[in-house]
Structures are given as structure tokens and as C-alpha cells.
Amino acid sequence: MATGRPREFDPDAALDAAMKVFWHKGYEGASLDDLTHAMGINRPSLYAAFGNKESLFRKALDRYAHGPGSYLHKALAKPTAREAAECLLYGGIDVLTCPESPGGCLVVQTALACGQAAESIRRELVTVRTTSLDLIQKRFEKARHEGDLAKGVDCAGLARYVATVMHGLSVQAASGADRKQLQQVAEWALRAWPVSGSQENERDR
Amino acid sequence: MATGRPREFDPDAALDAAMKVFWHKGYEGASLDDLTHAMGINRPSLYAAFGNKESLFRKALDRYAHGPGSYLHKALAKPTAREAAECLLYGGIDVLTCPESPGGCLVVQTALACGQAAESIRRELVTVRTTSLDLIQKRFEKARHEGDLAKGVDCAGLARYVATVMHGLSVQAASGADRKQLQQVAEWALRAWPVSGSQENERDR
DNA sequence: TAGGTATTGTACTCGTCAGTACAGAACTTT
DNA sequence: AAAGTTCTGTACTGACGAGTACAATACCTA
Missing domain, CATH: 1.10.10.60 (Homeodomain-like)
Known part of the structure; x- marks a missing residue:
């Protein structure tokens, strides 16, 4: 009322x-x-x-987080780790290069380095990035558990690798790279993807 | 006088x-x-x-550029493209995590997004990043010419991929990742490296 | 030793910053 | 219609931003 x-x-x-x-x-x-x-x-x-x-x-x-950043959760909900990673990269690129948006990623470029007054904002964004990284790692660990990723895969490293590429793409976007160029980078990045758990079993036979 | x-x-x-x-x-x-x-x-x-x-x-x-950033030129002078890439990543990590330094990379985090007053600085840094990317690409093209990289390799894409990982590592460093974690990312990143020209020839026989 | 020159320190200017006081306006309730 | 409440617009405050005027200082040359 x-x-x-x-x-x-x-x-x-x-x-x-x-x-x-x-x-x-x-x-x-x-x-x-x-x-x-x-x-x-x-x-x-x-x-x-x-x-x-x-x-x-x-x-x-x-x-x-609930708008442009929501692709994160959508990506993590994909059935396989590989699909999740693809969706993180390509979905992220869509946000980075959306013509209605300022370009790049708010979480990366808003306060990477700053003066005293913005220090608490910087820390907040570090937390956001760290939390996202953690979610990716957890998703990959689940995949490993399910046999979707091979047993020996270093999920923490793989998650950080994917997050690193995402952040790098954000810098690229802020430097003027277009969507196609970013997608090519994503393609390159995915070539590092480990053999899957099932492929591994295949090989064992 | x-x-x-x-x-x-x-x-x-x-x-x-x-x-x-x-x-x-x-x-x-x-x-x-x-x-x-x-x-x-x-x-x-x-x-x-x-x-x-x-x-x-x-x-x-x-x-x-002449101090901490000089690893770029050192890396590009390495005899092979693969070594150059390794040196870009691992040498970059040394700068990012040098304990005497503020952490991260000046060129990435100084003015990714900024107000009107710093706009010309932002553009300057975009130019620096673009120029570096170009140098990396040229180095890879030279490698392809020399047979060090396979004929079909997309040098522009590969160069942008390496640059992207470097920039991502810088964000990671600014988010508190330590040297070992960054090196693991570099390791993952290098798994995407294409088969060399000589390996390709090997396969052809 | 006197004059010329470039650096130093203090104290200033003026614009912009985040944040706010206050009066007038618009709506609801009685 | 009157009272109560919340929003709007203007104009302000005090702090801090970059940049500078000017007198004092320290060196060199003559």
C-alpha cells in the first residue's frame, strides 16, 4: 500500500x-x-x-549476475563438462560482443586496479570471480565422478584454465576483437580439452 | 654542461x-x-x-616495456614458435607474480574501462596490446614459413589465443592466483598446441 | 664574490567529486 | 478539502582532484 x-x-x-x-x-x-x-x-x-x-x-x-552474467549457470547445467566449457566460452563471447552492451565483461574490467576508495569494490569483484571459478571446478569434479571426465584429470587446473580463457576473451573484447575472432580463440582453447572418461575406457580395451 | x-x-x-x-x-x-x-x-x-x-x-x-615487459621480445627471439609461446606464458607469469611488483600486468589492468579523462590512455593501451598481438602473429607466421609450424596452421588465431591466455593470466594474478596455479594454467593452454611441421611430415611418410 | 639559472617547498587556484538540505510537487488517506 | 507522506529539482557543502605561482635555495660561470 x-x-x-x-x-x-x-x-x-x-x-x-x-x-x-x-x-x-x-x-x-x-x-x-x-x-x-x-x-x-x-x-x-x-x-x-x-x-x-x-x-x-x-x-x-x-x-x-541475473542478466548478462546468467550464462554461467546455464552453462554449468549442461549435461557434460565439455558442453559446459563450450557454453561458457561461446555464451560468454555472446555477452562480450552483444551490440546493445558496452562490450567486455563488467566483472573483469570494472575495478582490476583502483585507488583506495574503490578497494572494497575490487575485493568484491575478486570474490565474484573466485566464486565462479569454484562453481566451474565443482561442475568438472562432478563430471569426473560421473565418468564424463577421465579419473586423472586435474579439475582445479582445468577450471582455472577455462576461467582464464574467459577473462582473456574479455580483455580481447575490450581491445576491439570481434565475435568471429573471439570464437576462433575459443576453438583453439578447446583443443586442450582432455580425452573423456569413455574415450579413456575405449583405449583400455 | x-x-x-x-x-x-x-x-x-x-x-x-x-x-x-x-x-x-x-x-x-x-x-x-x-x-x-x-x-x-x-x-x-x-x-x-x-x-x-x-x-x-x-x-x-x-x-x-623496457623492464618488466621486455620478456615479450625475449620470447619472440626463441628459435621455435613453441618455445616462444612457452616463454610468453611462463615468462609472463614470472612478471605477474614477481614479489617486488604490484602483481598482474600494467598493460591489462591500468585502464580497461575508464572515464572520459583517461580515454586517451585506454586507447594507448589498446594499441600496445594490439601491437604485441601483431608481433606474436608475425613470429608464428615466420615459424610456419620455416616449417616449424605446419602449413595449415591459423597463425592469427593461434597468436590471439596465446595473447588471450596471457591476458587471462593477468586477471587471474590480480584475483590472487599464485605462481604454481598460473603455471598449471599455462600447461593446460599449451596442450592446444598444433602438431609441428616436422611431425606432420613424419605422419605423411 | 656577484649574477644567472634551474630545482625545491609551500601554498595556492579552480574544477569536479560524492553526498545532502530544503522547498515545492504529487499522491493517499481521512 | 485538509493532513500526512514520499518523491522531485535546485542549489548547496566540504573534500579532493590536477595543475601552478612564487619565493627561497643551491649550483655554475664569470
């Missing part, structure tokens, strides 16, 4: 706009003027609805 | 200190107070010796 003057903007749309500004300019590079202008609201509305800049960023990051 | 009051600091040492501040905090995150403090000089001395912040950064970048 709402009372008082109703809000004149859509918070989701505004948050979306803020997310894109952070994505494009980084945390430190995005000024409140940039943000309010893109969001189509003025400062007090922003502060009332989202708290301060840091709090706004965290909300934008959350929205990113 | 110098006249006037002599400079009381070593410009090279000061530039080195500035480089590390930029490396650690990024271009936008490094304030002039940070810089002058680390360099052990005061503002007018900085401006007299290095120009403005942007000019100082470009000089620091140059110093980076």
Missing part, C-alpha cells in the same frame, strides 16, 4: 542504465553525473532508491 | 616508483599525491621532470 508521491521512474530500468555506465566506464570512471544522466533521474532520487555509489554498484552487479 | 640548481632525485628511480603506483592503482586510481609520495618528490619537480599526469604515465609505460 503505497502512500506519498509515487516514484516517476522504473527502478529496474534505472538500475539497468547504471549497470551499463559502470560496465562502460568502470567504477571509478563512472561519476554520479554520468549515472544520474543515464538513469534519467536526479541525485536525491538515486540516493533515496539505491543508497550511495557503492551500494548502487553492488545492486548493479547483482543485476548483471 | 648543467647549470642551475641540480636535481636532487634520480629520475629513473622516480619513474620506476611512478610506474609501480600506476601498476597498482591504475591510471585513474593513482592520484598525484600517491605519485609524488611514492616518488619522493614534490609536485613542481614532477611536473618539471615529466610533464603532466598523462605524460608521466606514458613515460612509465615506456619504462615498463
Whole structure:
């Protein structure tokens, strides 16, 4: 039951706009003027609805995870580790090169190195990356358990390898590489894929 | 023959200190107070010796290329493409994880996404990355010409793949990965390496 | 030893930054 | 219609950003 003057903007749309500004300019590079202008609201509305800049960023990051970043969970749900890896790379590339987006990956390029004021944001993003890595590793371990990956495969290393390529692709995208070029990189990357558990059994016979 | 009051600091040492501040905090995150403090000089001395912040950064970048970044040229001088790639990855990792350094790679993490004021720095770094990529590609093409890489190998793709892994390793390092973990990633990455020209000939017989 | 020159340190300018006070506006409830 | 509540817009605050003016200092040359 709402009372008082109703809000004149859509918070989701505004948050979306803020997310894109952070994505494009980084945390430190995005000024409140940039943000309010893109969001189509003025400062007090922003502060009332989202708290301060840091709090706004965290909300934008959350929205990113549920929007552009959701390919991660979709990928991990694939039936095999190999498909998961393919989906991580190619799905990631789709996000990196989506023409409606600022390009690159918010989680990678927003605050890799920063001043004191953004330090807590940097750490937050490190945590996000670490958590994602962990999820990938767990997915691969499950695959190994299921015989989908060979017994001897180093899941931690493989997961970190895939994550590394994803992050590298993000830098490539930020450097102007186009979708086709990124896909070729993904193709190369997948050539390192280990023989599967079933192939291994095949060989044993 | 110098006249006037002599400079009381070593410009090279000061530039080195500035480089590390930029490396650690990024271009936008490094304030002039940070810089002058680390360099052990005061503002007018900085401006007299290095120009403005942007000019100082470009000089620091140059110093980076001739110092920590020099492994690139060393790697490309290796006799085979495979050795070059190994040296790019493992040599890069040494820089990324050098305990005396801020960690990660200056060229990757300094201004991936930034505000308007740092835009020209961002573009400069894109150019640096693109140029490096080009050098790697040229090295691989030479290898293909020499039969060191098989005739059909896509040198542009392979070069971009190696560069991508390097950039990804830089993000990993900035996220806290240690040297051993990065080396394991490099190992995985090299499993995608194509069969050599000579192996190919071997097979043909 | 006197004059010229370049560096140093302090203290400043001016713009931009994040964050906020306050008055007016718009809606609900009574 | 009046009171209560929440949002909007303007204009502000204080801190910090890059860049600089200027006097004092230290060296070289003459």
C-alpha cells in the first residue's frame, strides 16, 4: 500500500542504465553525473532508491549476475563438462560482443586496479570471480565422478584454465576483437580439452 | 654542461616508483599525491621532470616495456614458435607474480574501462596490446614459413589465443592466483598446441 | 664574490567529486 | 478539502582532484 508521491521512474530500468555506465566506464570512471544522466533521474532520487555509489554498484552487479552474467549457470547445467566449457566460452563471447552492451565483461574490467576508495569494490569483484571459478571446478569434479571426465584429470587446473580463457576473451573484447575472432580463440582453447572418461575406457580395451 | 640548481632525485628511480603506483592503482586510481609520495618528490619537480599526469604515465609505460615487459621480445627471439609461446606464458607469469611488483600486468589492468579523462590512455593501451598481438602473429607466421609450424596452421588465431591466455593470466594474478596455479594454467593452454611441421611430415611418410 | 639559472617547498587556484538540505510537487488517506 | 507522506529539482557543502605561482635555495660561470 503505497502512500506519498509515487516514484516517476522504473527502478529496474534505472538500475539497468547504471549497470551499463559502470560496465562502460568502470567504477571509478563512472561519476554520479554520468549515472544520474543515464538513469534519467536526479541525485536525491538515486540516493533515496539505491543508497550511495557503492551500494548502487553492488545492486548493479547483482543485476548483471541475473542478466548478462546468467550464462554461467546455464552453462554449468549442461549435461557434460565439455558442453559446459563450450557454453561458457561461446555464451560468454555472446555477452562480450552483444551490440546493445558496452562490450567486455563488467566483472573483469570494472575495478582490476583502483585507488583506495574503490578497494572494497575490487575485493568484491575478486570474490565474484573466485566464486565462479569454484562453481566451474565443482561442475568438472562432478563430471569426473560421473565418468564424463577421465579419473586423472586435474579439475582445479582445468577450471582455472577455462576461467582464464574467459577473462582473456574479455580483455580481447575490450581491445576491439570481434565475435568471429573471439570464437576462433575459443576453438583453439578447446583443443586442450582432455580425452573423456569413455574415450579413456575405449583405449583400455 | 648543467647549470642551475641540480636535481636532487634520480629520475629513473622516480619513474620506476611512478610506474609501480600506476601498476597498482591504475591510471585513474593513482592520484598525484600517491605519485609524488611514492616518488619522493614534490609536485613542481614532477611536473618539471615529466610533464603532466598523462605524460608521466606514458613515460612509465615506456619504462615498463623496457623492464618488466621486455620478456615479450625475449620470447619472440626463441628459435621455435613453441618455445616462444612457452616463454610468453611462463615468462609472463614470472612478471605477474614477481614479489617486488604490484602483481598482474600494467598493460591489462591500468585502464580497461575508464572515464572520459583517461580515454586517451585506454586507447594507448589498446594499441600496445594490439601491437604485441601483431608481433606474436608475425613470429608464428615466420615459424610456419620455416616449417616449424605446419602449413595449415591459423597463425592469427593461434597468436590471439596465446595473447588471450596471457591476458587471462593477468586477471587471474590480480584475483590472487599464485605462481604454481598460473603455471598449471599455462600447461593446460599449451596442450592446444598444433602438431609441428616436422611431425606432420613424419605422419605423411 | 656577484649574477644567472634551474630545482625545491609551500601554498595556492579552480574544477569536479560524492553526498545532502530544503522547498515545492504529487499522491493517499481521512 | 485538509493532513500526512514520499518523491522531485535546485542549489548547496566540504573534500579532493590536477595543475601552478612564487619565493627561497643551491649550483655554475664569470
